[in-house]
Amino acid sequence: MRWATRAGCHVDRSACAWLIKRFVDTEAEFVFVDDPDEVPADATAFDMRGADLGHHDGDCTFETILQRFGLDDPVLWDVARIVHEADLDDQRYDAPEACGLDVIARGLSMVRDDREVVEIAAALFDGLYEHRRRALLLGREPA
């Protein structure tokens, strides 16, 4: 299935692309557009104006996708806490990791195009997921 989002992938969009590919649609193909009008008819739009998979009630798109697809894995919600703060920085959650994640995602988008950003960020989020999974299992920060 095709998925469309706006060009210029920062933290929320990179995280969403990873989430979709790993947990929603392993066959996902991504299209990057500049305007909602350019979304192909067969693609599902996310993290753009007017898309259902966008920001709602103070949630970032990552959280919206978790809700819409009924993903209740607590590890994903812990990743969502970090993505939310990296994207919105509204202090809804305590996420000291967010500053670093935001800077890394921002820097990546300066030196790579969207397709590469999504690919590289996928490895990053695999790692973040594993880190949070172990943290939740151990009940403390893993070594």
Place this chain on the structure above:
Amino acid sequence: MAERLKWVFLAYRLPREPSTPRIALWRKLRRLGVVQVLDNLVALPLDARTREQLEWLADEVVDAGGAASIWLAEASSAGHERELARRMSDAIAEEYRVVIQVAGEAAGQSEGQRRRTAERLKRDVRAIRSRDFFPPPEAEPARRAVAALNAVLEVPR
């Protein structure tokens, strides 16, 4: 002609009642550091981030039953551009002055309280910097005041 800055404008209208969405919007606009151009028209210097942030707020306005549109613009006169930049810089300078004052007052507090103040001020300065598009002279003294407060706390006892 000198290159003019590009701006992103959010024009919006929200019903007067209920007031909750109005207040929520006002808080978010404040956090982004927008300059109020006129009633219901706010602006930020254009970059990928500011544009996106205002676009999300435009969606929220529409979700709350209002109307909103996003415009990219540049001032046709350098004077208007300077005026907007100056107003933004003045507002931020005031925020830095509060930081400097609070950091100064913390000197007389108990250690625990000073520690909490230092933590809060560090967060405050980070938040101010994120919306400081035209850094005023107060930026550096504010950063130093908070650093000094933290340095005192790190002295081993």
